[in-house]
Amino acid sequence: MRSRVGKVCLIVTLTGCIAMAQSIFPYPYEKETLPNGLRVIMIPMESPGLVAYYSIVRTGSRDEVEQGRSGFAHFFEHMMFRGTKKYPASVYDSVITSIGASANAYTTDDYTAYHLTFAKEDLATVIEMESDRFQNLSYEKPAFQTEAGAVYGEYRKNSTSPFALLNEKVQDLAYDVHTYKHTTMGFEADIKEMPEGFEYSKSFFQRFYRPDNVVLVIAGDIDPKATLALIGRAYGSWEKGYRAPQVSPEPPQTRERFGEVSYKGKTLPILTIGYKGDGFDPGNRDYVAAVLFGELAFGETSDLCKKLYIKEQKVEILQANIPMNRDMPLFEIVAMVKKEEDLEEVREEIYKTITEFQSTPVSLERLTDLRRRQKYRFLMSLDAPNRVAGGVARFVALTGGIDVLEDVYAAFDRVSAQDVINAARKYFVPERRTVVILKGARQ
Amino acid sequence: MKTTIVAVLLLSLMVCTATTYGGVPVPDDHVVQLPVRNDPTISFRIWFKVGSQNDPKGKEGLADITASMLTEAATKSNSYEKVLDRLFPLAAGYSATTSVEMTVITGRVHRDNLKEYLPLFTDAILRPAFRQDDLDRIKSQAASYLENTLRHSSDEELGKAVLYAEVFAGTPYSHITAGLVESVRSITLNDIEEFYRGHYTRDNVVIGIGGGYEADVLRRIREELGALPAGTPAPVPASVPKALEGFHVAIVEKDAPATAISMGFPIDVLRGAKDWYALAIANSWLGEHRNSSSHLYQVIREERGLNYGDYSYIENFPRGGMMTKPPQNVSRRQQIFEVWIRPVPNETRHFALRAALREVKRLIDEGMSEAEFSQTRSFLRKYVLHYAPTTMERLGYALDDQFYGINGSHLEIFRTMMDRLTLADVNAAIRKHLQYGKMQIAMVTKDANSMKQSLVSDAPSPITYRTPKSSRTLDLDTLISVFPLKIRPENVKVLQVKDLFVR
Numbered sequence: 001m002r003s004r005v006g007k008v009c010l011i012v013t014l015t016g017c018i019a020m021a022q023s024i025f026p027y028p029y030e031k032e033t034l035p036n037g038l039r040v041i042m043i044p045m046e047s048p049g050l051v052a053y054y055s056i057v058r059t060g061s062r063d064e065v066e067q068g069r070s071g072f073a074h075f076f077e078h079m080m081f082r083g084t085k086k087y088p089a090s091v092y093d094s095v096i097t098s099i100g101a102s103a104n105a106y107t108t109d110d111y112t113a114y115h116l117t118f119a120k121e122d123l124a125t126v127i128e129m130e131s132d133r134f135q136n137l138s139y140e141k142p143a144f145q146t147e148a149g150a151v152y153g154e155y156r157k158n159s160t161s162p163f164a165l166l167n168e169k170v171q172d173l174a175y176d177v178h179t180y181k182h183t184t185m186g187f188e189a190d191i192k193e194m195p196e197g198f199e200y201s202k203s204f205f206q207r208f209y210r211p212d213n214v215v216l217v218i219a220g221d222i223d224p225k226a227t228l229a230l231i232g233r234a235y236g237s238w239e240k241g242y243r244a245p246q247v248s249p250e251p252p253q254t255r256e257r258f259g260e261v262s263y264k265g266k267t268l269p270i271l272t273i274g275y276k277g278d279g280f281d282p283g284n285r286d287y288v289a290a291v292l293f294g295e296l297a298f299g300e301t302s303d304l305c306k307k308l309y310i311k312e313q314k315v316e317i318l319q320a321n322i323p324m325n326r327d328m329p330l331f332e333i334v335a336m337v338k339k340e341e342d343l344e345e346v347r348e349e350i351y352k353t354i355t356e357f358q359s360t361p362v363s364l365e366r367l368t369d370l371r372r373r374q375k376y377r378f379l380m381s382l383d384a385p386n387r388v389a390g391g392v393a394r395f396v397a398l399t400g401g402i403d404v405l406e407d408v409y410a411a412f413d414r415v416s417a418q419d420v421i422n423a424a425r426k427y428f429v430p431e432r433r434t435v436v437i438l439k440g441a442r443q
Numbered sequence: 444m445k446t447t448i449v450a451v452l453l454l455s456l457m458v459c460t461a462t463t464y465g466g467v468p469v470p471d472d473h474v475v476q477l478p479v480r481n482d483p484t485i486s487f488r489i490w491f492k493v494g495s496q497n498d499p500k501g502k503e504g505l506a507d508i509t510a511s512m513l514t515e516a517a518t519k520s521n522s523y524e525k526v527l528d529r530l531f532p533l534a535a536g537y538s539a540t541t542s543v544e545m546t547v548i549t550g551r552v553h554r555d556n557l558k559e560y561l562p563l564f565t566d567a568i569l570r571p572a573f574r575q576d577d578l579d580r581i582k583s584q585a586a587s588y589l590e591n592t593l594r595h596s597s598d599e600e601l602g603k604a605v606l607y608a609e610v611f612a613g614t615p616y617s618h619i620t621a622g623l624v625e626s627v628r629s630i631t632l633n634d635i636e637e638f639y640r641g642h643y644t645r646d647n648v649v650i651g652i653g654g655g656y657e658a659d660v661l662r663r664i665r666e667e668l669g670a671l672p673a674g675t676p677a678p679v680p681a682s683v684p685k686a687l688e689g690f691h692v693a694i695v696e697k698d699a700p701a702t703a704i705s706m707g708f709p710i711d712v713l714r715g716a717k718d719w720y721a722l723a724i725a726n727s728w729l730g731e732h733r734n735s736s737s738h739l740y741q742v743i744r745e746e747r748g749l750n751y752g753d754y755s756y757i758e759n760f761p762r763g764g765m766m767t768k769p770p771q772n773v774s775r776r777q778q779i780f781e782v783w784i785r786p787v788p789n790e791t792r793h794f795a796l797r798a799a800l801r802e803v804k805r806l807i808d809e810g811m812s813e814a815e816f817s818q819t820r821s822f823l824r825k826y827v828l829h830y831a832p833t834t835m836e837r838l839g840y841a842l843d844d845q846f847y848g849i850n851g852s853h854l855e856i857f858r859t860m861m862d863r864l865t866l867a868d869v870n871a872a873i874r875k876h877l878q879y880g881k882m883q884i885a886m887v888t889k890d891a892n893s894m895k896q897s898l899v900s901d902a903p904s905p906i907t908y909r910t911p912k913s914s915r916t917l918d919l920d921t922l923i924s925v926f927p928l929k930i931r932p933e934n935v936k937v938l939q940v941k942d943l944f945v946r
Contacts, residue, residue, distance in 0.1 A: 047832070
């Protein structure tokens, strides 16, 4: 690494210091983009000598466009722990172990995150190790094939959950061409064939693991100026060259889809109703209002939840999930129903609630309470460096930074009762709908 | 704006000095404080010294359900719906966790919302309504967890539950906190009220408070909880498991795509003791939870790709699949040494079991090397920093310190001991507390009888791979595949999943 330092000329200045007088985000932060496109966000905060270091690759299972390669972004996340020529896997593990870092990674539909939390005096070591593996990953075929076995093991571990089965079915049914058709784990048939994808894995690294597709978020007990200098030296020679995959847009859905799935074990029946929504965009009033609609109509203080969960006790779970995604995710309502014979009634109650929200304005008091809740829920989540960096990761993946947080919370404050009506009318309509019912074996 | 805040503060101070909140304050030695001036939130952990070990026979699950009747149900002032409505804008809540010996009601709120939150929080503890409709809902959830979720949706949790049930059979530790299907069904409001009266007393509570709180908040909660009735519940004798001879195996028959394995034996050492920290080093090397530094992980996952992970424990670690760091407030007087092998393909189950046991035996027979010792203690010295990065987690540890009678902080002692302990200390602790060959094994798998036959006949379990392996790995595989376990047929039982957690 040292030999590289002299060859790289970097002009990095701290131009991005943001003062946070009236902001939702409580910590002042600094941001920079290196000449090769690598973005760096530094969030100094009080913490007992701890630092959280997130490398966010803006590639996830959404980017698995080639046939037979579903689940590869997640598999590749595993391969990133297989070492380099300079630091083979055993050496990488040994260094990370010797500094007592807590290190792991995860993959989602839209991004992959590698994260470490460690003592502040080990920052230089971590930057050295992380910059090396992101630039110089190197592994042999046997290690690649062994790791494929661990990934299949992860699939098997998850596969006993009825929700895993249900999610597979819902996504497969709802999408025709877009890569949201498969889960992040991937189709089982593709997971089985992963050991054969050695050459493909090399191209995956070349295309996606590039500085112009990665954002570093570093939070905790840090000196931003010194941190940036270290990063500049370590990552400066990493060559840009991200090539965005051509993800096929999903054509508009024209009519409702329905499916059933049978779970081998015993479970209460689960009903999932998904509506094709919009991608994350705080400038899209309908999208922002839909996020609030989910909580207002199906959250724990909604009339429907009180009726079905507390009073009539017909459901064990009722919730809505309006996710933040790059493309058009499903806006989902999920109900775990206690008796199979109540499934239809619960479904009708959900539709009835949507119909009511499409015409009846929500009270100002409810909206105000919800805005307050959103704000404090966010503030309370930021109580350790790892939670701060992890908490902003998806915003970073979707937009490249965290300035958007201000836009999101300002947008929540602007949502009116009419906006909620509009969102309910736009998204929660039969032609955007996919319904899947999961039932367990009778035992 | 500033003026308004000052005025509000003055007003609240005036009101507070004029108000008392009920009872004689909970005494000093029942209060654990963790002030963090710049923390904008306040964390509460209200610990009642009661757990599933206090469940009466035939009413297993009562401690857990009683706690839920406080935190997920109506109070005398508010219906449950109203409670949720009031908490909603505060983005705050409270919940209860019950383990074998502890019940802790946990709450956290931003200081801007404390004034509205605190009366709701104390109301839940002091004035539960105990309504039949709430009980029906909570019992139905507990029964569904036992009959559906635990039996069917996570074979790993199932395997662990069976392991603990077998090791602690016949003791108050034997059932899981959620109870048993039939006992949960039999629980009535009278049972709940009686249990609450007997265990939720001012003599049986410890108040944990942390974060950016003012003195008045502490005074208020001490006085309010001081209004709980007096009384000390009868102590429950420690759960002493029966001594094991040889390997015992419980195989749960299930149409499972992979085999979950857990195993362990009781150990007589608790945190706070020097030997515990020595064993912590050995255990971390063998199987640090969710960490690739784990030796078992290296052997079974990294080298052979058989599963997702392999870990070991010297303290109970519930919900290990969901958490990467140890939980707080699951303290207990009797611990087991435990090995967790995440699901492996059914055709490699015998091999994986042998591979794990062989490594455990090697550690016990040979101890740690200087290099392993040196690296592991260097790892742990800093890794324990990650156990409690938040105020809420540190407060949890502070309560556990009181449970174990630790003078000072376990986490600080942990770090100090990493400098003090020697390799000889660690290897002596291994020899003293760990033993090979007297162990309970739990497996969740398909064709349980064929598994039984393979085990009792010590049949070779060769393994084949789709991918090339090094000659070193293949040579070791040859040894592992015939590693003798010498399991006696009478020590193996096959259980049907539908018969588990019934009564």
